[in-house]
Amino acid sequence: MSRSHNFSAGPAALPVSVLEQLGPASIEFGDTRAGIMEISHRSKAFDAVIASAQDRLRRLMGIPDDYVILLLQGGASLQFWMSALNLVGDGGAVDFLDTGTWSSNAIKEARRIADVRVAWSGKEGGYRAVPHAGGYTVRDNARYLHYTSNNTIYGTQFHALPATDTRLVADLSSDICSRPVDVARHELIYAGAQKNLGPSGVTAVILSPWALEQSAVVGASHPGGLPSMLDYGLMAKKDSMFNTPNTFGIFVLERVLAWLEDQGGVHAIAHLNERKAGMLYEELDRSAFWQPHAEPMSRSQMNVTWRIHDPALESVFLHEATAAGLMALKGHRSVGGIRASLYNAVGCDSVEALVGFMKDFESRKG
């Protein structure tokens, strides 16, 4: 086996035990006498796959029974606009917490539709932190407050829900199912699958009864309703299959969720994720050779970002790491430096290998 330890920010490492199922299922899936990609999305066999994916996600996240789970296409980037279209498309006010690139993009798309106010922005501070409770106010007429629970690029993460009584909408793309979340406190949660849930090309969208009702109200205010593919209500009514969904992507997602249940679920994986991130932050705090980016209270357990005190060493570090079987450690092209993504499928052994390499690197170059 020559697989690397994979620290990619997404698409990212998947459980090997899941990957090993994909070859056989591509040729013959269950008793269908065809591959998983070759059967109709209207077949009983695929119905069972998507229903299982939804059931597993509901169990894992504790999603209330009256919430709807959609598995759509287009990624969080489409949800930036689609969520505003459905929830505030009739001209409502909405407040945002701007904690990085993805928040900023969500704000940009919502501004096309809604009366948007940025309640707090970490931009001037280099997005090193998420806001503290009391660090911002939310307008009384804000229909909801939008936040990005984990910031993949800057390596920061909320460790408590935003301190507000306002309704919450959250982009959980890069930390969904990595730790417990109070789903019932949210009206809408969306997440691209390609970090903790499966391959790219599937987007999980979790809607409260209020969100569905709001979508219906907004739709009624548009002549002819909302565009079909962008209408939460229609997608819910058709159980994510108004048209052909990404069937293979949903199949892999279902297998990843099965794996996660086998691991003991979200509480168990959260414990492991704390341990993994703890090992790496301990190394980053041990020596001034490393310069972690995020402020301690805002550190992400999913994406750890840092610089080397001598920036010229960063390209050497990345080159040697790759050669040592530690892949995809380069920081996002917009910020540079080093980033290790420690999603659910990244094992402790990978973090141990990284920390060992770091110690050795410092001993040789420090």
Add this chain to the structure above:
Amino acid sequence: MSRSHNFSAGPAALPVSVLEQLGPASIEFGDTRAGIMEISHRSKAFDAVIASAQDRLRRLMGIPDDYVILLLQGGASLQFWMSALNLVGDGGAVDFLDTGTWSSNAIKEARRIADVRVAWSGKEGGYRAVPHAGGYTVRDNARYLHYTSNNTIYGTQFHALPATDTRLVADLSSDICSRPVDVARHELIYAGAQKNLGPSGVTAVILSPWALEQSAVVGASHPGGLPSMLDYGLMAKKDSMFNTPNTFGIFVLERVLAWLEDQGGVHAIAHLNERKAGMLYEELDRSAFWQPHAEPMSRSQMNVTWRIHDPALESVFLHEATAAGLMALKGHRSVGGIRASLYNAVGCDSVEALVGFMKDFESRKG
């Protein structure tokens, strides 16, 4: 091997030689030391995949050099609205040929945006035919005429381009790459991948310079421009990777196109498709036991639809066919009857097996 002959309308049969590559590539893709689903869409390895997919499609279809090829998410159903948004979002007129369910859906979505006129509809005739040249007129101010080249549900297909000087926009979802098409005569072609190109979750969009220019003009008429994920211009500028695309779907699509080139390309496969459809229509015309749906001049080579003279025999036929290893022959839920989809990856042996079964069935039940 217990795989069935697969006549599914989509997701549909894929070449076995492609399917056999997916297991190994899911564990280790090339020299990346990770599976194809686990590498960044910004990696060199994936860049090569998407570039190859575009190059192969350009060669196979003879797409002019100044046309742009996008590989997006959302299916043709999203294109129904997105194409109107980009090309006539500033209130222009557009004419449609209504040849079935998918045309009707395209009309419905475009009506939210454009001044839509249905130039011809086959609805009253049970969608048994596509229009003849001269059977309709197109408005002088129509920005384009939209047609659906093959009608998956009713089993009809255009065998010549619509007879008009107006610009053309076409949904080629169910016959793309099954026969030569004069791409240069079109401003926009779109197609869900799940029939002839690969798995569901990828949509090919082919844009002329006029279409891109039109998208820019329309975008300039919207405050802040078009929503990012729905803006052809931005998708073209970012080469389909404004956000994370369906990387695995694009990988499989690239492998299917490689297979198609190995088969001799579109001209060679068109010859085979003619032969396959010819064998089945010959059987349908041989005996009044079968009642083909489409009028002879409008018959599709991709989806062959028929009834049995005694409708009570249809469920028996479908049941026995499945048991005989001939799967997914049930007509679309909206029309009933029997449908055999004969996409590129369906072999002559499958059609021979079907025709043999039909002869035997008639001899026993006729």
